[in-house]
Amino acid sequence: GAVVSQHPSRVICKSGTSVKIECRSLDFQATTMFWYRQFPKQSLMLMATSNEGSKATYEQGVEKDKFLINHASLTLSTLTVTSAHPEDSSFYICSVTVGDYEQYFGPGTRLTVT
Amino acid sequence: AQSVTQLGSHVSVSEGALVLLRCNYSSSVPPYLFWYVQYPNQGLQLLLKYTSAATLVKGINGFEAEFKKSETSFHLTKPSAHMSDAAEYFCAVSERDDKIIFGKGTRLHILP
Numbered sequence: 001g002a003v004v005s006q007h008p009s010r011v012i013c014k015s016g017t018s019v020k021i022e023c024r025s026l027d028f029q030a031t032t033m034f035w036y037r038q039f040p041k042q043s044l045m046l047m048a049t050s051n052e053g054s055k056a057t058y059e060q061g062v063e064k065d066k067f068l069i070n071h072a073s074l075t076l077s078t079l080t081v082t083s084a085h086p087e088d089s090s091f092y093i094c095s096v097t098v099g100d101y102e103q104y105f106g107p108g109t110r111l112t113v114t
Numbered sequence: 115a116q117s118v119t120q121l122g123s124h125v126s127v128s129e130g131a132l133v134l135l136r137c138n139y140s141s142s143v144p145p146y147l148f149w150y151v152q153y154p155n156q157g158l159q160l161l162l163k164y165t166s167a168a169t170l171v172k173g174i175n176g177f178e179a180e181f182k183k184s185e186t187s188f189h190l191t192k193p194s195a196h197m198s199d200a201a202e203y204f205c206a207v208s209e210r211d212d213k214i215i216f217g218k219g220t221r222l223h224i225l226p
Contacts, residue, residue: 004157034214043204043218044158093157102148103214105157 003027004096006106013084013113021079021109023050023094029074030096034103035067038091050077050094084113116141116207118217126223133177133192135220137205140186147188148206148214149179158204164188175199200224 007022023033031052036044048069049057056069068080081088089112095103121136139145146165150158162173169181179190188205205217 006157041221043216046213046215049213091155095158102160102163105150105159107157108155110155 003098003104004094004106006092006094006109008109009107010110011112013111015085015113016083018080018082019084019111021081021092021094021111023077023079023096023106025075025096028096028098030077031074032097033071033077034095034097035069035077035079036093036095038093038108040091044093047079052077081111084111086113089113116145116209116215118205118207118215120203120205120217120220122220123218124221124223126225127195128225129197130194133190133195133199133222135190135203135205135222137179137188137190137217138186139188139205139207141207141209143209146208147179147181148208149173149177149188149190150204150206150216151175152202152204152219161190161203195222195224197224197226 005024013019033050035047037047038044046059047062050069050071052071058064071077091108093108095105097103117140119138148163149161151161152158161177162171164171164181172178177192179188181188202219202221204219206214208214
């Protein structure tokens with residue numbers, strides 16, 4: 001069964017609004033979760049590492065004030081895209097590390113900003 | 115810093131033929147290596163992983179990959195392609211610090 005879930009699976013929002021995406025670890029506690037972004041027909045790009053109880057670590061070039069990450073519990077991390085614009089339209093995927101640095105990925109969230 | 119190069123953004127093989135997807139990596143330490151598959155509008159599913167045990171790794175759906183340190187390669191193979199294998203495949207490397215770096219992906223097309 002699924003190890004990681006994401007909600008919503010698809011979301012359409014208007015430019016200038018904010019959107020929250022949830023990532024849940026279903027079967028175990030996760031102190032670390034990862035957020036990726038995938039443009040059409042491209043690879044996954046790591047955006048940030050979400051750390052339970054502390055600030056997220058952002059990759060170079062990712063605006064932390066635009067992509068707010070909250071990892072308030074061991075089973076939930078949220079990514080909020082603030083003041084979304086059409087160029088933020090993308091496929092957002094979260095993952096959780098299990099065991100030997102193996103990552104389980106969520107099913108992804110398709111964000112479309114109109 | 116680690117990196118991954120996947121040769122060929124698109125690969126086409128006939129159903130029943132050998133599948134070979136190429137991956138070369140760069141890492142400053144002995145790496146962990148992974149192959150993931152992604153179907154349209156879905157997340158990634160782990161096919162197999164190398165974590166410094168056996169160099170020939172067997173995964174799900176009949177796939178396997180061989181770690182060759184001398185060639186810094188981790189090519190993915192399957193003896194006989196099936197239509198359901200059509201998907202995007204990503205090779206990835208980790209320097210054992212939780213962070214995974216993905217290749218650009220190879221789209222596998224299966225010809226009837």
